[in-house]
Amino acid sequence: MKPVVIIARRELHSFFNSAVAYIAVTLFLGLTAVWFFAIYGFAARDFASLRGYFGLMPFLFIVLLPAITMRSWAEENKSGTAELLLTMPFSELQLVLGKFLGALVLVLIMLAFTLAVPLTVLPLARFEIGEIVGQYVGTVLLACAGLSLGQFVSSLSRNQISAFLISSLLLLLISVLHVVNAVSALPRVLALTVNHLSLLTHYESFARGLIDSRGVVHYALLTVAFLYLSARVLVIKKWS
C-alpha cells in the first residue's frame, strides 16, 4: 500500500504545482453551478432533486478526466522520467495504482467542493438524502472508470495532447453508446448489450439515486480492466 501512496503523493504534488488542477477544479465547479442554477433553472422547478445537477457531470467528465490523466505517462515518457520511476523499486502495478489514486484524490477534492450545492439547497426543500448519496457514489465510480481509461491511453503515448484527445473521444463513445439504439434497430440481444455497455445508461440509475449493482459492477470492471492494461503496457514496453 505504501508504495502506491508515495506515487499518489507525487502525482498530487505535480497537479497542484501546475495550473492544471486549479483550472480544472474551478472550471468544473463553475460550469456545474452555472448549469444547475442558471440554465437548468433549479429554482424555477418544483422538484426537490439534484438530478439536474448530476446530469451534467458525465458530459463534463468527458473532457475533465482526460485533462487530468493526459500527463500521467505521456509526460514521463517524453521527458524520460519514466526511466526513473521504472528503475525504482516499484512494481508496474504499484505505479499504475499510485497514479490512479493521485488522480482520484484530485477528483474527490473537486467533488468535495460540489457539496456546497446540496448544502445550499438542502434547507429549501425536502430532499431524499439517499438519492444524493447514490448520485455521489455513481459519480465517483464513473470517475474511476474514466481515469483508468485515460491513464491507459496516456501510457501508450508520448504526447499529452494526443492522449487527451484520444481519451476524450473514447470516453465520449462509451458514454453515449446507447444512442445507437435510438437511431437503428439492432437485434434484441445486441441492442441490450450496447445499452449495457454504455456508461450513461448506468449513470442514469445512479442519478435517480439507485445504487444498481449492474452499474457498480460495470464501472468497477472497466476500472480494473484499464488499470490492468496500463500495467501490462509498462511491462510489454520493457520487452519491446
Add this chain to the structure above:
Amino acid sequence: MIELTEVHKSYGSLKAVAGVSFSIKAGEIVGLLGPNGAGKTTILKILTGFHYPDSGSARVDGLEISEAPLLIKRTLGYLPESAPLYDDFTVREYLHFVARARRIAPGDRQRRCAAAIEACGLSSVVQRPIATLSKGYRQRTGLAQAMLHDPDILILDEPTSGLDPNQILEIRRLIRSLGESKTVVLSTHIMQEVEALCDRVLILNKGRIAATGTAAQIAAELSGGARYAISVIAAPGSDESVFADVEHLAGVRDVRISRLERAVRISAELSLLPGVPAGAEAGTREGIDYDAGAALFDWAVAHGLRISELQPLRRSLEELFVELTR
C-alpha cells in the same frame, strides 16, 4: 556481481546490442566506451531492468534481472542519460521523494539527503525548482538521486556530460570515492574519462564488444606489443653491439638504435611482443601482463649497463578508439 551472456536487443529493425557477454566483479569501476549508437545506453538500460533483453541472460548477484526486477532495482542506483528529473520539484523536495521511493527509513532521510547534497555540491541550489537549474546542476542532482540510498551498484550513463572542466574533475573525484566501496558501471564517449576513472574498459562498436581490458592492456594488445624507448650508459669503449644481445630477450623484435653518443650513451627504441615469457602463448592474459619493462631492466643489469631512461611508448586511447570503431 554482474553477468551478461550473449545478450541481444533490438528496437524494431534496429539492432542495438548483438551478442554481448561480460562480467563485472564487485568493487570494479568499469567504463563502457564507444561512439554514439554503439549500444552503451542499451546495455545500461538492461542492467537497470528498464529494458529486458530479447535473448541471452543478464544477471545481477546471480539473479536474472527480468525474473526478480524488484529485488535487483533495490541494489542499484541509476543516473539515466541526460539526467531526467521532475521539473516541478525543488532539489530538496525531489531528493526527499526519491528517499521515500527508495524506502529509506524516515529517521534516516534527512541525513542521507544532506549527505548526498553535500557530496554533489548542491547546497546552494536546494531550494530552487529543478526547472531553473543549469545542465551541470541537473546532472549533479541526478547523481545525488542515484547515490542517495547507498546502493551496491551504481549505473551512470554519461555522468559528466554537460559539465565544465572543474565540475568534471569534482564529479570524477566523487565517482572514484564511491567506487572504493561500490561497483560502478559508467558509459562515456570521452577517452580520458575512462583512463582517469576505470579499472577496466569495454569498447563497444555497433552493438558488439570490440575490445576489453585496462586502457594499457588494450593499447598493448592492439599495437601488437609494448614499445619502449631506452637509453643506457655503457662502459667506455662499447658500441651498439651491446644491443645485439637484447634481441634474444623474450619477445623483443624490431630493435632500432636511433642514437649513438660518444660511444657511452646508447639509445634504442624497441618493441616487445606481448606474452612470450617462458611457456606463455602470445596474446593471452598472462602474455599481456608480462612486464616488458622489468625484463629490460633485468637485461641491462645482467650486462652491466646503467639505464638512464626507460619510457614506455603508449599509443593513446584515442588512436585505438578510432581504429577500433572505424
